[in-house]
Amino acid sequence: MRLAHLWDQSRCIGCGACIAACNAANYRSTTKDNPTWGGVQTNIKRIVFDLKEKPYILLVQCQHCENAPCVAVCPTGASYIDRDGLVKINPDLCIGCKYCMTACPYGMRWLDPDFGLPEKCMGETCQSRVKAGLMPVCVTVCPAGARAFGDLDDPNSEVNKRLKKGRVVRLLEYKGTRPKFFVVVGR
Amino acid sequence: MMFQEVWNPVIIGLFLWFAGIAGMGSVAYALMKLGKVEEKTKELSCVVFASIVLALVFVVADLSRPLNMPLAIIRSVLSGTFFYKLSTSWMTIGISLLSILLLLALLVLLRETVAKGLQKIVDAKWYLVLTGFVGFMVVIYSGFLIADAPGVPFWNNSLIPVLWILSASICAIAVLKILVHKPEVSNFLTKSGLAVDIAEAVALASLLNVSLYSGVEAARRSAEALVAGELAAAFWLLVVLVGVAVPMVLGFMLLRKEDRRLALLAAACALVGALALRILVLQAGIFLELSL
Ligand code: SF4
Numbered sequence: 001m002r003l004a005h006l007w008d009q010s011r012c013i014g015c016g017a018c019i020a021a022c023n024a025a026n027y028r029s030t031t032k033d034n035p036t037w038g039g040v041q042t043n044i045k046r047i048v049f050d051l052k053e054k055p056y057i058l059l060v061q062c063q064h065c066e067n068a069p070c071v072a073v074c075p076t077g078a079s080y081i082d083r084d085g086l087v088k089i090n091p092d093l094c095i096g097c098k099y100c101m102t103a104c105p106y107g108m109r110w111l112d113p114d115f116g117l118p119e120k121c122m123g124e125t126c127q128s129r130v131k132a133g134l135m136p137v138c139v140t141v142c143p144a145g146a147r148a149f150g151d152l153d154d155p156n157s158e159v160n161k162r163l164k165k166g167r168v169v170r171l172l173e174y175k176g177t178r179p180k181f182f183v184v185v186g187r
Numbered sequence: 188m189m190f191q192e193v194w195n196p197v198i199i200g201l202f203l204w205f206a207g208i209a210g211m212g213s214v215a216y217a218l219m220k221l222g223k224v225e226e227k228t229k230e231l232s233c234v235v236f237a238s239i240v241l242a243l244v245f246v247v248a249d250l251s252r253p254l255n256m257p258l259a260i261i262r263s264v265l266s267g268t269f270f271y272k273l274s275t276s277w278m279t280i281g282i283s284l285l286s287i288l289l290l291l292a293l294l295v296l297l298r299e300t301v302a303k304g305l306q307k308i309v310d311a312k313w314y315l316v317l318t319g320f321v322g323f324m325v326v327i328y329s330g331f332l333i334a335d336a337p338g339v340p341f342w343n344n345s346l347i348p349v350l351w352i353l354s355a356s357i358c359a360i361a362v363l364k365i366l367v368h369k370p371e372v373s374n375f376l377t378k379s380g381l382a383v384d385i386a387e388a389v390a391l392a393s394l395l396n397v398s399l400y401s402g403v404e405a406a407r408r409s410a411e412a413l414v415a416g417e418l419a420a421a422f423w424l425l426v427v428l429v430g431v432a433v434p435m436v437l438g439f440m441l442l443r444k445e446d447r448r449l450a451l452l453a454a455a456c457a458l459v460g461a462l463a464l465r466i467l468v469l470q471a472g473i474f475l476e477l478s479l
């Protein structure tokens with residue numbers, strides 16, 4: 001099983017519902033700051049490219065890399081790739097060395113100021129939802145249908161269907177991380 | 188300019204600096220004992236042991252979950268994961284190496300101070316070779332620790348471990364220079380110090396040059412910040428002038444005639460420069476930028 005996320009840039013209307021839903025579901029709607037990225041505590045980062053000719057946004061989150069540097073460098077095994085293909089953190093094993101944060105080429109981990117834990121997608125609520133056969137909250141709440149989630153090993157999964165239809169890029173592929181976060185840039 | 192704020196540059200800089208002094212200090216201790224040089228080995232063993240302890244204090248000080256550390260490591264060891272991680276994580280290697288060096292250096296310290304009876308073990312060739320080897324590995328680890336972080340391109344560079352070895356050697360030579368008074372030994376230290384100073388200057392220039400022209404935006408911005416940006420004043424003053432140029436000029440003067448006060452000044456400058464180098468390299472780290 002290789003669970004993966006897809007975000008369709010061409011459908012996204014930039015409403016931020018996924019960001020708010022992640023904050024509500026995984027971080028109890030806290031209004032505390034995200035000390036690493038700024039803004040709210042959520043696992044989705046909004047990056048705005050204010051290029052004069054062609055402004056665009058990227059909504060990025062943990063890429064659940066198949067060859068994950070954060071997992072490789074973690075000294076205790078706290079960061080690991082689960083059988084479902086998702087990269088997870090076991091808080092019991094985490095010493096808070098933050099090596100995973102400096103190793104992630106995507107900068108997709110942020111430090112929880114209360115527990116000192118490096119947070120990232122997926123949060124605990126989303127993990128429980130996926131276990132129960134539901135979609136992560138960001139996928140459920142997206143009003144534009146810009147998000148999909150599913151198993152790359154299942155030819156009928158929503159992710160695979162969309163991968164076949166769209167023009168897709170993966171971020172920083174040259175880093176050899178084999179990311180499982182797909183950005184649809186057109187049809 | 189958004190410098191990395193994940194690792195505190197001063198705390199981790201001090202950790203890397205003490206780890207370097209402890210590591211290369213152990214190598215120096217082993218070489219001195221194997222070469223039958225007995226002068227100031229007691230003082231050197233104190234410096235090495237204190238440096239490891241301080242290195243550990245500083246590395247723990249930057250953890251965000253220090254209270255969870257003992258149990259987490261025990262759990263990881265008991266499950267066997269820790270041993271597997273030795274093949275992928277420099278942090279795991281470092282935890283192991285620092286623990287071993289702490290033990291080795293403690294026995295050396297005891298042998299040199301209150302428990303001369305340990306001589307049989309500590310003075311044995313195998314023990315000295317092991318201490319020197321583990322010390323050297325600690326220095327290598329302190330370089331690879333940051334060079335192995337692909338999120339920060341300026342660090343993710345093979346020149347960092349080389350620079351760290353050279354800079355740690357300079358620190359060990361400086362410590363010995365402060366401790367040792369004998370003119371022959373001092374002269375030998377001056378010569379080796381000069382050679383390593385020159386090599387460090389080349390490694391530093393290479394790191395900056397590669398980072399400026401490698402085509403990776405984040406690495407270029409880091410190098411620019413050091414050479415001509417926000418960190419330039421500290422870099423040129425503390426790293427280049429105090430850490431490299433002054434010790435080099437004083438080294439050439441000492442080559443002609445050893446002078447205790449000048450030697451002490453050169454050693455102090457070299458130590459300050461090595462610390463500043465680590466802090467500033469850490470501070471200058473900038474994360475990779477994402478784009479389509
Ligand atoms: S995106 Fe970063 S945090 Fe997520 S799996 Fe890859 S390296 Fe780890």
Ligand code: SF4
Nearest residue numbers: 074094095097098100
């Ligand atoms: S901060 Fe925790 S999860 Fe990250 S590398 Fe260190 S021990 Fe592993």
